Each structure stands twice: as structure tokens, then as C-alpha cells.
Amino acid sequence: xxxxxxxxxxxxxxxxxxxxxxxxxxxxxxxxxxxxxxxxxxxxxxxxxxxxxxxxxxxxxxxxxxxxxxxxxxxxxxxxxxxxxxxxxxxxxxxxxxxxxxxxxxxxxxxxxxxxxxxxxxxxxxxxxxxxxxxxxxxxxx
Amino acid sequence: xxxxxxxxxxxxxxxxxxxxxxxxxxxxxxxxxxxxxxxxxxxxxxxxxxxxxxxxxxxxxxxxxxxxxxxxxxxxxxxxxxxxxxxxxxxxxxxxxxxxxxxxxxxxxxxxxxxxxxxxxxxxxxxxxxxxxxxxxxxxxxxxxxxxxxxxxxxxxxxxxxxxxxxxxxxxxxxxxxxxxxxxxxxxxxxxxxxxxxxxxxxxxxxxxxxxxxxxxxxxxxxxxxxxxxxxxxxxxxxxxxxxxxxxxxxxxxxxxxxxxxxxxxxxxxxxxxxxxxxxxxxxxxxxxxxxxxxxxxxxxxxxxxxxxxxxxxxxxxxxxxxxxxxxxxxxxxxxxxxxxxxxxxxxxxxxxxxxxxxxxxxxxxxxxxxxxxxxxxxxxxxxxxxxxxxxxxxxxxxxxxxxxxxxxxxxxxxxxxxxxxxxxxxxxxxxxxxxxxxxxxxxxxxxxxxxxxxxxxxxxxxxxxxxxxxxxxxx
Numbered sequence: 001x002x003x004x005x006x007x008x009x010x011x012x013x014x015x016x017x018x019x020x021x022x023x024x025x026x027x028x029x030x031x032x033x034x035x036x037x038x039x040x041x042x043x044x045x046x047x048x049x050x051x052x053x054x055x056x057x058x059x060x061x062x063x064x065x066x067x068x069x070x071x072x073x074x075x076x077x078x079x080x081x082x083x084x085x086x087x088x089x090x091x092x093x094x095x096x097x098x099x100x101x102x103x104x105x106x107x108x109x110x111x112x113x114x115x116x117x118x119x120x121x122x123x124x125x126x127x128x129x130x131x132x133x134x135x136x137x138x139x140x141x142x
Numbered sequence: 143x144x145x146x147x148x149x150x151x152x153x154x155x156x157x158x159x160x161x162x163x164x165x166x167x168x169x170x171x172x173x174x175x176x177x178x179x180x181x182x183x184x185x186x187x188x189x190x191x192x193x194x195x196x197x198x199x200x201x202x203x204x205x206x207x208x209x210x211x212x213x214x215x216x217x218x219x220x221x222x223x224x225x226x227x228x229x230x231x232x233x234x235x236x237x238x239x240x241x242x243x244x245x246x247x248x249x250x251x252x253x254x255x256x257x258x259x260x261x262x263x264x265x266x267x268x269x270x271x272x273x274x275x276x277x278x279x280x281x282x283x284x285x286x287x288x289x290x291x292x293x294x295x296x297x298x299x300x301x302x303x304x305x306x307x308x309x310x311x312x313x314x315x316x317x318x319x320x321x322x323x324x325x326x327x328x329x330x331x332x333x334x335x336x337x338x339x340x341x342x343x344x345x346x347x348x349x350x351x352x353x354x355x356x357x358x359x360x361x362x363x364x365x366x367x368x369x370x371x372x373x374x375x376x377x378x379x380x381x382x383x384x385x386x387x388x389x390x391x392x393x394x395x396x397x398x399x400x401x402x403x404x405x406x407x408x409x410x411x412x413x414x415x416x417x418x419x420x421x422x423x424x425x426x427x428x429x430x431x432x433x434x435x436x437x438x439x440x441x442x443x444x445x446x447x448x449x450x451x452x453x454x455x456x457x458x459x460x461x462x463x464x465x466x467x468x469x470x471x472x473x474x475x476x477x478x479x480x481x482x483x484x485x486x487x488x489x490x491x492x493x494x495x496x497x498x499x500x501x502x503x504x505x506x507x508x509x510x511x512x513x514x515x516x517x518x519x520x521x522x523x524x525x526x527x528x529x530x531x532x533x534x535x536x537x538x539x540x541x542x543x544x545x546x547x548x549x550x551x552x553x554x555x556x557x558x559x560x561x562x563x564x565x566x567x568x569x570x571x572x573x574x575x576x577x578x579x580x581x582x583x584x585x586x587x588x589x590x591x592x593x594x595x596x597x598x599x600x601x602x603x604x605x606x607x608x609x610x611x612x613x614x615x616x617x618x
Contacts, residue, residue: 008548056397059407067389074382075331112272113578115342115618118236118385120212121392121407141212141236141385142343142549 004032013140025134027083033069034080037114043081045102053097061095066119077106117141164193170204183210191405197227199476206597207540213408216489219538229419230411233486235467236388239433240379242513246365248457249372251351262571262614264447271340271618272575281334290322293431297438311463315434321424332382338439342618345378350610357607380433387429391422462511466541493539493604495529512604515542517588523595530602539604547587556581574617
């Protein structure tokens with residue numbers, strides 16, 4: 001199963017991320033987001049960040065979770081290379097995500113070729129497991 | 143969207159009549175040709191959705207360069223009664239106060255021709271751009287808050303430019319309703335490393351030459367007097383800080399008011415007078431100020447470079463600085479009665495005509511300058527605001543050519559290095575931090591800006607004054 005697929009969209013970035021579980025699809029969505037800005041396959045895993053995000057529903061959770069990729073790049077100069085231990089948990093009135101991001105610091109070694117400004121709700125789809133494939137679709141503002 | 147639902151009013155005006163949940167009609171300003179582009183995406187549906195929002199006055203407007211956005215179309219204008227209506231982050235855009243600043247110079251293209259490469263090289267060194275590159279100023283949180291409160295005024299107080307620049311900036315470079323305390327920690331954190339930076343995507347810095355003057359008198363008032371005269375254009379916004387303000391309030395409004403009744407989640411909004419509505423408005427004003435300060439600092443650096451490379455920056459005056467993504471409180475006539483309205487312009491430019499008090503005294507007799515950048519390597523235009531725009535579009539016009547081709551598609555079709563060579567053959571120098579970004583910004587990926595301004599002129603919502611083309615382009 002491919003991790004994600006970049007789709008055509010006139011003004012911005014659009015992708016679908018896949019996984020056997022929703023957790024896996026979310027993790028691949030983070031990599032898809034990163035892929036619009038840098039080649040995460042070329043980034044070494046030297047530093048890590050623990051990510052904890054809450055949302056009222058799955059859509060809000062996804063928007064905030066993917067927002068961490070941009071936030072860490074802008075404020076910690078962190079380039080995502082991999083995601084591990086991702087768990088989505090349902091609480092009473094909300095959802096929670098915990099995950100570990102691995103990656104490296106921005107340097108001349110890595111080319112940054114795109115600017116994702118924000119994750120949007122536009123055309124968002126979260127499909128939980130049809131025939132063993134979960135799909136999330138996201139449009140990001142570039 | 144059924145084709146039959148569009149009613150032709152004239153060559154450049156189309157209406158979606160009030161129907162269903164719409165409180166007002168939607169009006170699309172476009173030529174038949176531009177309308178074809180507009181019909182390719184969800185712009186018309188979005189314009190119709192906007193017309194359903196509480197407190198909207200007159201019409202939901204769509205400008206000639208419109209394309210699909212988040213909730214509201216980009217190139218959309220919608221004004222709401224502040225007491226009965228709403229304010230919506232989607233009506234402003236994520237890049238709050240993405241806008242353009244224009245400087246004129248006393249230099250002529252022929253004079254500086256041999257120094258183009260040097261000029262561009264030095265600008266490239268002095269103005270940080272691209273993604274993940276830090277700004278030139280080390281900011282503390284307190285200083286950032288000062289900037290959020292005072293905008294371009296702060297920049298001038300700290301040695302970046304002159305009071306003359308402020309006179310010639312929309313809002314004088316400072317929206318006074320800004321409240322820095324209303325921003326989240328995350329918004330502040332994103333703002334700290336990015337002050338003074340150009341950003342990436344469709345943001346750019348160009349020095350240009352005038353190739354055509356349509357209205358000599360108005361051009362002269364703006365400081366443009368000859369073909370061949372060199373001008374400078376800076377196009378950028380509020381970077382991560384603005385985006386965070388938008389994201390934060392989209393979330394807060396969704397949590398407080400829900401999204402159930404909305405035709406589109408991204409139309410999430412709050413009553414203007416509510417705590418949350420006011421909080422967004424004041425945060426938005428702060429983000430607007432950040433972008434003004436940013437452009438003020440970048441303009442100052444460009445003046446420094448010109449002085450260094452060419453020996454002088456005398457006569458390098460600001461023409462104007464306009465916002466493309468903003469919500470403003472402005473007085474407009476509705477049904478013969480003048481009222482203050484909250485005017486949302488997303489991917490649209492204010493276009494005030496003669497006599498408006500908001501227009502700087504030096505321009506008040508003719509109207510405000512309207513700056514419409516084309517896409518990379520193509521022409522940009524200077525227009526003047528009009529009285530007709532009042533009635534037609536709440537004094538608004540287009541902001542620049544919208545995209546017609548996805549970045550993905552542009553990357554497939556174009557190579558950055560090829561574009562650079564093509565431009566060089568046309569006498570245009572280009573410097574960028576990355577060539578993929580250049581390919582994405584290929585001119586063919588954008589609508590025809592010539593057509594967009596022609597329609598604006600014909601409609602009378604923004605009249606042509608001058609046309610400039612790039613001679614040096616810097617992209618993030």
C-alpha cells in the first residue's frame with residue numbers, strides 16, 4: 001500500500017493518505033504534508049519531538065495534528081523524517097492524538113521547496129477502514 | 143451550478159439571483175472569457191454560499207480574477223452589518239494582509255541596465271526569503287507585541303523608512319483596533335522568527351520599468367512620469383503568524399458556534415459584536431500590522447541596496463501599499479443610507495475614489511492607487527480607485543491574476559531553470575531560493591492579468607493608470 005498520493009488542485013496542495021488503520025493513515029498524512037515542503041526520505045532521524053494534540057472531532061484533530069509539522073518547522077527548525085507510536089484515542093467530548101516525530105534540524109543539506117501555510121478543512125475526507133484501507137484526504141493552503 | 147442560473151447583466155456583469163437560502167444576490171464581475179475559468183471550480187457555488195450569511199448587505203461580489211478558496215472565494219468581497227452580521231476568517235484568508243507595496247524611483251531602465259544582476263544579487267542577499275529562513279531581527283515577545291500594535295509605525299520609529307511612507311500606506315500602516323494580547327502563544331512563536339522575510343509561494347520582490355502610461359495626469363500624481371522609469375514592487379503577507387491567527391479562530395468559532403448550519407465548514411463565523419468576533423477582529427488587525435511592518439522593513443532594505451549599488455536612493459518614494467486579504471470597518475451607502483459595514487476582501491483590493499477621507503491627502507483629488515501584480519515575469523498594473531466602485535463593489539477590485547493550473551501540473555509541465563532562461567532571453571533577471579517554486583509560479587499557470595485589469599477598467603471599478611514589466615525578480 002502506498003503511504004499517500006499527491007492530487008491535483010489549482011491553488012494549493014491536496015493529497016490522500018492511506019493506512020490499514022486510521023492511526024497509520026494519520027501518520028502518513030503527516031509525511032504527505034512534509035513531502036510538499038521537503039524530501040522527508042532524505043532527512044536523517046537525529047532529533048525527536050513528542051506530539052500531543054486534542055480535537056473536538058476527527059477533522060479538527062487532523063487539522064491540528066498536521067499543523068504540528070508546520071509549527072515545528074517554523075519555530076524549532078525541525079524537518080520531519082518519520083512518525084512512530086501514533087495513537088488516536090476517543091475521550092468523552094473529544095479525541096486525542098499522541099505520536100513521536102523523528103527528524104533533523106534545518107540546514108544546507110536539506111532543500112526546502114514548498115511553503116505549506118495552513119492545513120484546511122476544504123474537501124477533507126476521513127474514511128475509516130473500508131476493505132482494510134483507511135483514507136484521509138486533505139487540502140493545504142500553499 | 144446550473145449555467146441557467148447565471149443572468150447576464152452586461153458584457154462584464156453576471157448575477158446569481160436571490161434564491162433558496164440566499165439573503166442577497168451574488169454578482170460576478172468578469173468577461174465571458176474569464177467567466178469560463180471561473181466556472182471550472184467551485185467559485186460560483188462559494189459566492190452563493192456567502193450570500194447566505196447573516197447580516198450580508200447588497201450583494202456577494204466576485205472579482206474578475208476569482209477562483210475557489212476556503213469557504214469564501216478568493217477574489218470575493220462581502221460586507222456585513224456590524225450589529226446584525228458576522229465576521230469570518232474565511233472571508234479574509236489565511237495570509238492576513240497579503241498585500242503589495244509599490245515604490246517609484248528616479249532611475250530609468252537604460253541607466254541601470256548594466257547593473258541589474260548586481261542589484262538583484264544584493265537584494266537577494268539582504269532580503270531573507272524562502273521557507274524556513276529566519277528574519278534579520280532578533281525579536282523578543284515584547285517587541286513583537288509592539289509591532290503587532292503599531293505596524294509600519296514601529297518600523298519607521300526604528301529606522302526603517304520615513305513618515306512619508308506611512309502617509310502612503312493603507313491605514314497609515316497601522317490598524318488601531320489591534321490587540322496583541324489576543325493572539326495565541328503559537329501565533330506569537332511563529333511571528334518571532336519571520337519578521338522581515340519575504341516568504342515563498344507567490345510572494346516576490348520585483349524591480350520593474352514602466353512600459354505604458356494610460357492616464358498621464360493621475361500617473362504624475364502617483365509619481366510616475368515616463369516610460370522606462372524604474373519601480374519596485376514587494377508582494378508578501380503576515381507569514382506564519384497570520385496563518386495561525388486564522389487557524390486559531392476557525393477552531394474557536396467552530397467550537398463555540400458549531401458548523402452544523404453552514405453550507406461549508408470553512409464559512410465558520412461569529413457575530414461581529416460577540417466576544418469571539420471582536421477577538422478575531424482585533425487579532426486580525428494585529429496580523430495586518432505585522433505584514434505592514436514586514437513590507438516597511440523590506441522596502442527599507444531595498445532602498446539601502448539601491449543606494450549601495452547605484453550610488454543613491456533619492457526619489458525612491460513609496461507610491462502606496464495595499465492589502466489584498468483583510469476585513470475593514472468602512473462607511474458605505476446601503477439603500478441610500480450611509481452605514482458602517484464590516485467589509486471582507488479576500489484576494490481583492492480596496493479601490494476608493496476621489497474625496498474619500500481614507501485616501502491620503504496627496505491622492506484625495508484623484509483616488510487611491512490600486513496595485514495589481516501579475517504573475518511572475520508578466521506585467522503588473524497600477525490603477526486608480528473610482529467613485530463608481532462604491533456602488534458596484536463596495537469600492538473593490540481585483541488583486542492580481544488567480545491561478546488556473548495546479549502546482550502539481552505546473553511542476554509537471556515546467557522546469558524552473560527553463561523559465562529562468564526564458565525570462566533572461568526577455569531581459570528579465572530572476573533569482574529564487576528554489577527552482578521548483580519557480581516552476582509552480584510559471585505565468586501559464588495563472589489567468590491573464592491583462593484581461594483582468596481590462597475588465598476592471600471597463601466596469602469602472604478601477605481605472606488603468608500605468609503598466610510595468612519586471613526587469614529583476616526575486617522569489618522566495
